[in-house]
Amino acid sequence: MFRAIATVGGWTMVSRILGFLRDMLIAAKLGAGPMADAFFVALKLPNLFRRLFGEGAFNAAFVPAFAQMLTQRGPAAAQALAERMATLMILWLALLMGLGLVFMPQLMQVLAPGFVERPEKFALAVELTRITFPYLLLICLTALVSGVLNALGKFAAAAAAPIFFNLLSMIALFALAPFVATPAHALAWGVTLSGVVQLGFVWWACAQAGMVLNPLRAPSLAPEVRQVLRRMGPGLIGAGVTQLNLAIDVIIASFLPSGAVSYLYYADRVSQLPLGVIGAAVATALLPLLAKQIHAGQPLSAHRSINRAIEISLILAVPAAVALAVLALPILAALFQRGAFGPAEALATSHALIAYAFGLPAFVLVKVFVPGFFARGDTATPVKIGMFCVALNLVLNLILMGPFLHVGVALATTLAAWANAGLLAYLLHRRGKWVADRRLRxxxxxxxxxxxxxxxxxxxxxxxxxxxxxxxxxxxxxxxxxxxxxxxxxxxxxxxxxxxxxxxxxxxxxx
Structure with a gap:
């Protein structure tokens, strides 16, 4: 497990560093005004669906099923399952993408209702989201192929693919900006182009691993496909509760003064560095490992894997959270304070970063505890907890946004994350699926x-x-x-x- 975590974490670190360079350029060119708010909303929608349908709910249901098929019935049966799921995903997401492009103004009224009172900002957000929306189909297919690679024990290519997102976004900001209406339009086109490159890269890596996927297989609802779909439905909330909470943050922030969406975006991006390197790496490595251990009848090994995953998470996440809270303003000033992003924007963003920092260990622990349920085919329990935490986040947002503005929005997400992690840990412990061993205590x-x-x-x-x-x-x-x-x-x-x-x-x- 350490080898997989190191591989995923290392490539994720490279991607996050490039992401910081990209965000530094965005801050210098767009600042934290209406154009930046519109672009970040346009980026949020396909990213939300990617994390829910692609990386979140789908992988939570697909990776254990693929690992079980690979262990019990061999590579050919596992490949057939992956191809059937790819076909269904293409059909479903193509329909969703078409509807989204047509009804984008109505969808934007739900995603950023506060923009409606500012027509120019609303129109720009609609236009940019239409450009980025095809990224949804491309990146969800990328997540599927990445899930296959992870289940095969090949973590490097899937972890390295997001590098292309950051590289192509930066290239587009310089190369396309003279030919489109605004720098935000150039960034939006860069996002969609990066989806094409990422999908091609992981598809090639999967072929190199000996599994050449054919996405044009005739649609089929075989028993194993239906099992994945049944588990995927409730997993939309169970695996994606953090993303749903962040989406609620955007909706609430759209009602706040201009710049609130951008402050939350920049603060979230900084907090995502340790979360991505630690949380995503641990979760990516832990889910297929737990699934194999459980299906092989090794409950003690599974129990030990969870404890060591928690240990690794705490070793890195706790000091990262303290450092982000103490150095929030110096970090943001050093990274972003130039061009259109001045001292006032850095100060406002630092307050949100401090609020997010207190929740960093909880965000990481959620990624450790959720695979403990998903690896056993239990998607219902995280769903129930997730629904409660989404509702809690919404209530806390409404309570805290008045006195604390965008900082209250970030604080609500942090409190909901701690509630999520605590409830997941309590139920795993009560069911005898996890006990903190002597070393962890x-x-x-x-x-x-x-x-x-x-x-x-x-x-x-x-x-x-x-x-x-x-x-x-x-x-x-x-x-x-x-x-x-x-x-x-x-x-x-x-x-x-x-x-x-x-x-x-x-x-x-x-x-």
Missing amino acids: RIAPRLLGSALAMGVVLAALSWWLAPGAGLQGVGWLALICALGGGTYFGLAQLSGGLDLRELGRLIRRRR
Whole structure:
């Protein structure tokens, strides 16, 4: 599992770094005004469907079924299942895409109802979303093929594919901007083009792995296909509750003063670096592993895998959350404060980032606990918890948006994430599917204490050393983070929360 997490996490880190470069360019060109708000809404809709239908609900239902078919009936039967699901996905998403393009104004009234009172902003959001909407079909098929690769134990290509999204977005911003109406239009076309490239890349990787998929197989509702569809329905909420909460954030933020959507986007992008590197990597590696262990009759191995996944998550997510909360403003100033993105925008965004940072461990733990249900074919329980948390997020949004504006929106998402993680952990424990073992109980408080001590050191260093934003600010920020990281790992080693020698052995084994 460590090898898979390292592979996915490494490629995800590269993608996130390129994503920061892309967002720095967007901030400089678009800032945090109406054009940026419209583009981020246009990007949110296909990304929401991708994470729900593609990476979330579909993979939660498909990967365990594919792994079971591969283990019990062989590669040919597993390939047939993947091809049948690809055909159904193409038919379903093509219909959805056609309806979305036709009824986009009505759909935008649901996604960003606050834009209706600003006709120019509303019209721009509709136009940009129509350009990005085909990305939905392309990236969902990419998620399907990536699921096949992950179940085959091939994680690198699927984790590297998002790099093309960031590269092509940056290229489009420079190459297409002179030929289209606005820089936002150039970005939108770059998004759709990246979907074509990502799909082609993972399809080629799957063929290299010995499984050449044919998406034109005649539609079939074989028993195994119906099983995936039955599990996929409830999984829409169970696997995608965080994305639904973020979609609610956009809807609520559209009623707030101009710039609120952009503040939340930039803050979410920064918080997504550790979430993507840690949470997505752990979840991607854990789901097929648990499915194989459970279907092979190895419950103790599955139990141990969950505990080690939690351990890895805490080792990385807790200090990342503390660092983001303490260094929110220096991070945003160093990354984005240039061009149309000034000090006022950086300050407003930093408040949202602090709120998101407190929820980072919860976001990661949700990605660890949900596979514990999905690997056993139980999509109903995460659905019930997810529905409750979506409702809770909406209520908290309505309560907190008045006094705290966009910060209240981010805080509501954080509180809902902690409720989600807590309920998932409680039910897994009560059903005997997970118990925190002695090792986890011993190291968790020590990791927390080390991270809090690191936070004190970071606060002192940022006050003493950081001279401001810009290029120099990036250098000082890197120095502060390096000193903080050394403090955390040193204290964790001394307190017994982390064994760096064991980590070194795992890395050498990975190499």
